[in-house]
Amino acid sequence: MKKARFIEKFKEKLKKVYFVLTVILLLFFIFSIARNLPRVFEAKKRIDRALERVEKLKKENEEIQKKMAELKGEPYLEKQLRDKLGLAKEGEIVIVLPEAEILRKLAPPIPEEEDILPDPTWKKWLKLFY
Numbered sequence: 010m011k012k013a014r015f016i017e018k019f020k021e022k023l024k025k026v027y028f029v030l031t032v033i034l035l036l037f038f039i040f041s042i043a044r045n046l047p048r049v050f051e052a053k054k055r056i057d058r059a060l061e062r063v064e065k066l067k068k069e070n071e072e073i074q075k076k077m078a079e080l081k082g083e084p085y086l087e088k089q090l091r092d093k094l095g096l097a098k099e100g101e102i103v104i105v106l107p108e109a110e111i112l113r114k115l116a117p118p119i120p121e122e123e124d125i126l127p128d129p130t131w132k133k134w135l136k137l138f139y
Contacts, residue, residue, distance in 0.1 A: 079085055090096045097103045106112065128136075 095103060095105065
């Protein structure tokens with residue numbers, strides 16, 4: 010009988026110990042989660058910023074791809090051949106003009122019109138009599 014009573018007391022103490030340990034573990038988890046929440050929110054912000062950067066880089070990549078397609082195209086190549094190398098298609102005539110400074114020197118000078126005000130009346134009278 011004493012043995013049974015001892016076992017019952019031991020079970021009650023064991024239940025209390027389990028309860029206390031469970032409460033301690035729960036408090037530990039709660040504090041751990043509460044302490045890590047700011048880190049989680051900061052990580053989410055970093056992820057959002059990284060996603061925005063990825064989208065921006067994708068747009069830049071698309072623009073670069075379009076530009077590359079234009080540069081590989083026939084019209085761009087033809088323009089470069091004409092402008093840089095001075096080449097022409099068959100039957101076309103290439104006219105090479107000198108630089109702007111040389112053209113200005115070769116062109117006839119344009120007489121500059123001066124704004125001459127008419128003589129005042131008193132000067133006209135002076136010229137008339139003297």
